[in-house]
Amino acid sequence: MSTAPKPKKRVTITDVAQHAGVSTAVVSRVLRNAYGVSAAMQERVRAAMAELDYRPHAAARGMRGRTYTIGVLLDNIRNSFFADILEGIRDQLHDSDYTVLIGAAGFGADNQARTIRAMADRQMDGLILIAPGTPRSEVLAMASTTPTVVIGHHDSADVHDSVVDADGIGAGLVVDHLVSLGHRRIALVASPGTKSSLWKRTPEIVLTEGYLEAMERHDLADRAQVFHAAYSDDGGYKAGMRLLTSPEPPSAIMTGADVAALGVYRAAHELGLTVPDDLSLAGYNNTALAALTPVQLTSVDQAGHTMGAAAAKMLIERVEGHRDRAMQTTMTPRLVVRSSTSGPRTVT
Amino acid sequence: MSTAPKPKKRVTITDVAQHAGVSTAVVSRVLRNAYGVSAAMQERVRAAMAELDYRPHAAARGMRGRTYTIGVLLDNIRNSFFADILEGIRDQLHDSDYTVLIGAAGFGADNQARTIRAMADRQMDGLILIAPGTPRSEVLAMASTTPTVVIGHHDSADVHDSVVDADGIGAGLVVDHLVSLGHRRIALVASPGTKSSLWKRTPEIVLTEGYLEAMERHDLADRAQVFHAAYSDDGGYKAGMRLLTSPEPPSAIMTGADVAALGVYRAAHELGLTVPDDLSLAGYNNTALAALTPVQLTSVDQAGHTMGAAAAKMLIERVEGHRDRAMQTTMTPRLVVRSSTSGPRTVT
DNA sequence: GAAGTTTTAGAGAACGTTCTCTATGAGAAG
DNA sequence: CTTCTCATAGAGAACGTTCTCTAAAACTTC
Numbered sequence: 001m002s003t004a005p006k007p008k009k010r011v012t013i014t015d016v017a018q019h020a021g022v023s024t025a026v027v028s029r030v031l032r033n034a035y036g037v038s039a040a041m042q043e044r045v046r047a048a049m050a051e052l053d054y055r056p057h058a059a060a061r062g063m064r065g066r067t068y069t070i071g072v073l074l075d076n077i078r079n080s081f082f083a084d085i086l087e088g089i090r091d092q093l094h095d096s097d098y099t100v101l102i103g104a105a106g107f108g109a110d111n112q113a114r115t116i117r118a119m120a121d122r123q124m125d126g127l128i129l130i131a132p133g134t135p136r137s138e139v140l141a142m143a144s145t146t147p148t149v150v151i152g153h154h155d156s157a158d159v160h161d162s163v164v165d166a167d168g169i170g171a172g173l174v175v176d177h178l179v180s181l182g183h184r185r186i187a188l189v190a191s192p193g194t195k196s197s198l199w200k201r202t203p204e205i206v207l208t209e210g211y212l213e214a215m216e217r218h219d220l221a222d223r224a225q226v227f228h229a230a231y232s233d234d235g236g237y238k239a240g241m242r243l244l245t246s247p248e249p250p251s252a253i254m255t256g257a258d259v260a261a262l263g264v265y266r267a268a269h270e271l272g273l274t275v276p277d278d279l280s281l282a283g284y285n286n287t288a289l290a291a292l293t294p295v296q297l298t299s300v301d302q303a304g305h306t307m308g309a310a311a312a313k314m315l316i317e318r319v320e321g322h323r324d325r326a327m328q329t330t331m332t333p334r335l336v337v338r339s340s341t342s343g344p345r346t347v348t
Numbered sequence: 349m350s351t352a353p354k355p356k357k358r359v360t361i362t363d364v365a366q367h368a369g370v371s372t373a374v375v376s377r378v379l380r381n382a383y384g385v386s387a388a389m390q391e392r393v394r395a396a397m398a399e400l401d402y403r404p405h406a407a408a409r410g411m412r413g414r415t416y417t418i419g420v421l422l423d424n425i426r427n428s429f430f431a432d433i434l435e436g437i438r439d440q441l442h443d444s445d446y447t448v449l450i451g452a453a454g455f456g457a458d459n460q461a462r463t464i465r466a467m468a469d470r471q472m473d474g475l476i477l478i479a480p481g482t483p484r485s486e487v488l489a490m491a492s493t494t495p496t497v498v499i500g501h502h503d504s505a506d507v508h509d510s511v512v513d514a515d516g517i518g519a520g521l522v523v524d525h526l527v528s529l530g531h532r533r534i535a536l537v538a539s540p541g542t543k544s545s546l547w548k549r550t551p552e553i554v555l556t557e558g559y560l561e562a563m564e565r566h567d568l569a570d571r572a573q574v575f576h577a578a579y580s581d582d583g584g585y586k587a588g589m590r591l592l593t594s595p596e597p598p599s600a601i602m603t604g605a606d607v608a609a610l611g612v613y614r615a616a617h618e619l620g621l622t623v624p625d626d627l628s629l630a631g632y633n634n635t636a637l638a639a640l641t642p643v644q645l646t647s648v649d650q651a652g653h654t655m656g657a658a659a660a661k662m663l664i665e666r667v668e669g670h671r672d673r674a675m676q677t678t679m680t681p682r683l684v685v686r687s688s689t690s691g692p693r694t695v696t
Numbered sequence: 697g698a699a700g701t702t703t704t705a706g707a708g709a710a711c712g713t714t715c716t717c718t719a720t721g722a723g724a725a726g
Numbered sequence: 727c728t729t730c731t732c733a734t735a736g737a738g739a740a741c742g743t744t745c746t747c748t749a750a751a752a753c754t755t756c
Contacts, residue, residue, distance in 0.1 A: 012742055023706045028744060036704060058470040059410025060742035063711045067407065069470065071449075077434055078636065083425045086452060099466040101419075102450040104434060118447040122406040122417065122470075233640070266641035288426065292581070293614035294642040360712055371736045376714060384734060408712035411741045 011054045020048035031056060032065075062123035070315065071119035072102045073112060073129045079231075079259070081285040081304050082130055085151060088308020089128060096316065098125070109133045109194060116142055126315040136198040147318035149311045154201030161318065162328040163311045167203050168210030170300040170333035171254075174282045175214035177298070177335055178252045182343045183280060185223050186215070187250035189239040189260055192228035207256050207284070229263075231256060236263020244271055244279070251280065251344040258283035258290045261297055261340075276342040286336050298341040301334045359402045368396035379404060380413075410471035418663065419467035420450045421460060421477045427579075427607070429633040429652050430478055433499060436656020437476060444664065446473070457481045457542060464490055474663040484546040495666035497659045502549030509662045510676040511655050515551050516558030518648040518681035519602075522630045523562035525646070525683055526600045530691045531628060533571050534563070535598035537587040537608055540576035555604050555632070577611075579604060584611020592619055592627070599628065599692040606631035606638045609645055609688075624690040634684050646689040649682045 013031070017024045022045060029037045030045040037045075048054075058067050072089060074082055090100055101124075105115035112134045119127060120142060131152035132139055142148060143160035151163045171188070178186050188211045191204040208226055215224040227243055229235035236255060243250055244267060255261040261283035268279050275281050283290050286301035310329045317323045361379070365372040370393060377385045378393040385393075396402075406415050420437060422430055438448055449472075453463035460482045467475060468490060479500035480487055490496060491508035499511045519536070526534050536559045539552040556574055563572040575591055577583035584603060591598055592615060603609040609631035616627050623629050631638050634649035658677045665671040 010742085013744095014742080024743080025706060025708095025745080026704090029705095032744085034744095038704065041704080055465065055469055057411075057742050058466075059407045059415065060711095061744075062407025063405075063411060063713085063742080064744040066744095067470070077425060077431045078428055080426055086425055087454075090452065090454065099463070099470075100452070101470075102452055104438065104448070104450055106435075106438065115447070117403065118406075121403055122415070122447075122449075233636070262640050262642070269641050288581070289637075289640075292610050292637075292643070293617050294610070295640070358712085361714095362712080372713080373715080373736060373738095374734090377735095380714085382714095386734065389734080405712050408741095409714075411712075411743090412714040414714095 010057065011052045012057070013054075016045065016048045016052055016054050019052060020044050066125050066319075067123045068097050068099060069122070069124045070098050070100050070312070070319075071122075071124040071127045072100060073115055073119070073127065073132060074102055074104050075107050075112065075131065075133060077104045079257070079285075080287040080289065081257075081302065084287075084304025085130060085308035085311070088305040088310075089312040090308075091305070092309040092312035093316070098316070107133065109135060109197060113138055120146060126319045128311050128315060131203065133194040133197055147315055149315045149318075151307060151311055152203050153199050154203075154206050155199055156326070156328050158326045161311075161314045161326055163307050163314070163331070164328065165203070165302045165307065165331045165333055167206040167333070168213065170284065170302070170335075171207045171210030172214040172217075173300060173333060173335040174254045174284075174298075175211060175218065177337065178254070178280060178282070178341065179218045179220070181252075181280065181341060183252040184220055185225075185248065185250045186220070186252045186254065187225040187227060187243050189227050189229050189236060189243075189253060189255040189264065191231050191256055204256055211254070225250065229260065231260050233259055233263040233266070236260035236265075237267045238263075240264035240267025241271075244268060244273065252282070252341070253279065254282040254284070256284050258285050258287045258297060258299055261299075262289065262295065265295075265340075275340050278345060280341040280344065282341055290336070290338065296338040296340055298338045299336050301336050303331050303334075307331055358405065359400045360405070361402075364393065364396045364400055364402050367400055368392045414473050414667075415471045416445050416447060417470070417472045418446050418448050418660070418667075419470075419472040419475050420448060421463055421467070421475065421480060422450055422452050423455050423460065423479065423481060425452045427605070427633075428635040428637065429605075429650065432635075432652025433478060433656035433659070436653040436658075437660040438656075439653070440657040440660035441664070446664070455481065457483060457545060461486055468494060474667045476659050476663060479551065481542040481545055495663055497663045497666075499655060499659055500551050501547050502551075502554050503547055504674070504676050506674045509659075509666065509674055511659045511662070511679070512676065513551070513650045513655065513679045513681055515554040515681070516561065518632065518650070518683075519555045519558030520562040520565075521648060521681065521683040522602045522632075522646075523559060523566065525685065526602070526628060526630070526689065527566045527568070529600075529628065529689060531600040532568055532692075533573075533596065533598040534568070534600045534602065535573040535575060535591050537575050537577050537584060537591075537601060537603040537612065539579050539604055552604055559602070573598065577608065579608050581607055581611040581614070584608035584613075585615045586611075588612035588615025589619075592616060592621065600630070600689070601627065602630040602632070604632050606633055606635045606645060606647055609647075610637065610643065613643075613688075623688050626693060628689040628692065630689055638684070638686065644686040644688055646686045647684050649684050651679050651682075655679055 013024050013027050017027045103115040105112040126147040128149045148160040154164050190208050193202050193204050215221050227239045229239035253264050261281050273279050283297045283299040286299040290297035290299040361372050361375050365375045451463040453460040474495040476497045496508040502512050538556050541550050541552050563569050575587045577587035601612050609629050621627050631645045631647040634647040638645035638647040
């Protein structure tokens with residue numbers, strides 16, 4: 001009698017229907033809280049579902065209708081700003097019927113494109129793309145078939161929603177702060193961006209614009225200096241090394257990401273410079289990194305949690321068909337001053 | 349003529365079959381590299397697939413066979429040790445047919461259980477659970493129907509595979525290091541763990557055991573002191589405050605996670621103590637945090653990348669049926685000494 | 697109380713795969 | 727030249743939902 005070790009048959013909608021003495025159509029309607037089923041029936045079906053511990057088979061649903069799954073595309077799990085966004089998304093969707101699944105594609109447009117496609121193949125109901133490096137055309141194509149929210153890029157389109165931070169204003173806040181402290185030679189370290197991704201208004205581009213405008217506003221346009229480096233410890237380090245060993249080194253450096261600021265810090269440290277006495281340093285995004293006691297980095301807060309929540313809310317509106325026109329939400333950044341910025345040693 | 353704006357019909361296996369002039373069964377076989385199709389046919393079908401830009405419908409596959417999706421359960425995206433593991437998984441699976449999707453459940457056994465169920469509902473082929481807080485029974489039940497690898501917990505089971513770090517040895521390495529520097533009053537800050545999750549050998553429990561054994565080995569059993577606190581900045585802060593304001597404060601504190609060590613750092617800082625002069629501090633996991641210039645935390649490296657890769661490899665073996673017996677992989681930790689530990693000011 | 701309207705319930709066809717059969721043909725063995 | 731085997735190809739039934747119909751029942755309204 002060694003047979004039949006796995007009688008674990010899945011409970012299906014048919015079982016529930018039988019148990020409740022109704023048709024599968026009714027059960028399906030209850031499942032989707034669809035119109036056209038009496039209160040008494042509802043009750044009966046729900047009871048049957050509970051009794052049998054029924055759980056809908058997502059793959060089967062995906063064949064016909066929704067999968068009740070939201071996909072989030074992320075390039076970099078290490079960026080804790082993205083973690084803030086994610087938590088916002090999760091909190092917003094917490095007691096909805098939707099499940100959030102994350103595709104951590106890593107950098108590289110091809111990897112990201114592959115992940116986006118994988119999500120589409122899995123019939124996800126909606127997509128949230130955080131600063132995608134994939135060519136814009138591909139995102140637009142995707143968005144025309146699946147509700148999509150793009151976070152970060154300022155390029156607006158009528159086919160997807162967007163959530164952005166006013167990065168230009170954020171850059172201005174930092175410049176204003178540094179200028180008010182007495183700095184004049186202020187350099188910016190920004191991401192080089194993905195070449196030929198065809199996004200014209202990425203966060204780093206808008207940030208750079210804001211920086212240049214602010215410098216101009218303070219009559220410092222001739223001292224403006226933008227250095228392109230990856231948003232990583234290493235990228236920041238290289239940028240710091242180059243900037244700080246130049247003939248006329250800046251007295252303050254701002255970066256487009258906190259982690260890059262820490263790379264600059266490392267470079268400064270190696271060159272025997274102390275922060276903030278010899279160099280004022282500001283990051284961006286106000287991640288957990290910036291707040292750590294040994295770090296205490298001045299940064300710009302972007303309310304990632306709120307951005308994530310907004311994105312999720314907008315996406316669901318689209319998924320459920322409550323809205324058919326694209327919209328864009330812009331967040332206002334806020335400067336958070338910590339001890340990595342102070343007046344310059346000597347005014348240049 | 350305003351009709352038919354969306355002729356974007358999905359390319360299905362039937363289209364491919366027609367285009368290649370074969371049956372759908374053959375296409376399906378080619379898709380799964382299954383046995384029983386001639387080389388010539390293969391060629392023809394593949395050409396047709398490429399020509400039509402066919403991509404399999406994951407939901408439909410899920411109804412019958414595999415979904416070619418691997419689910420990873422994570423409690424906390426912020427823990428960069430988990431990011432290491434994830435990258436290991438991703439690299440291992442990079443050019444396989446599988447897609448990795450992450451469920452970031454957050455803390456709380458119920459949330460995690462919900463996420464695990466959601467993954468199962470989506471017919472994922474295999475699950476990697478990173479230090480799940482879900483009751484063990486539930487994980488075992490899940491594992492009996494879906495191939496599963498548990499990372500972190502040392503409890504072995506014949507129903508799922510495991511990848512663990514020899515946390516006991518790791519704790520010993522830190523104690524040995526601190527003792528060799530002259531410390532005798534060494535405290536451990538470890539996670540309280542989830543009560544009643546029924547895991548008997550969680551990382552923190554094994555770590556604590558290793559710590560106690562090492563202390564005993566050095567005849568310091570009477571000085572051993574374990575403080576339970578969450579692995580977060582705040583948890584570390586509270587632990588640090590309590591420990592450092594006690595009548596006989598430790599001269600060295602080790603924690604089970606880097607982030608908690610930084611919380612202790614903050615407490616020390618507020619109390620006017622400097623690291624490492626007044627207090628030696630060691631973390632665990634050797635995350636990116638520990639290596640940051642302003643931090644420079646002594647820590648224990650766990651080779652997260654390798655753990656992730658090992659887990660992925662084991663899981664695929666199971667999914668593809670190449671192995672039917674459970675196995676456990678153990679990694680050896682390595683001490684990484686940085687500047688947060690040094691000899692004590694006065695030997696107590 | 698007849699005719700029309702609305703609401704609710706059920707039948708049954710999709711959806712795009714996989715998979716178990718059965719059919720066919722080619723080669724091997726007698 | 728049969729018969730048997732084996733490899734390959736195709737037919738068609740699942741899989742668990744959703745969704746469009748149609749049927750029946752319950753109200754309106756005159």
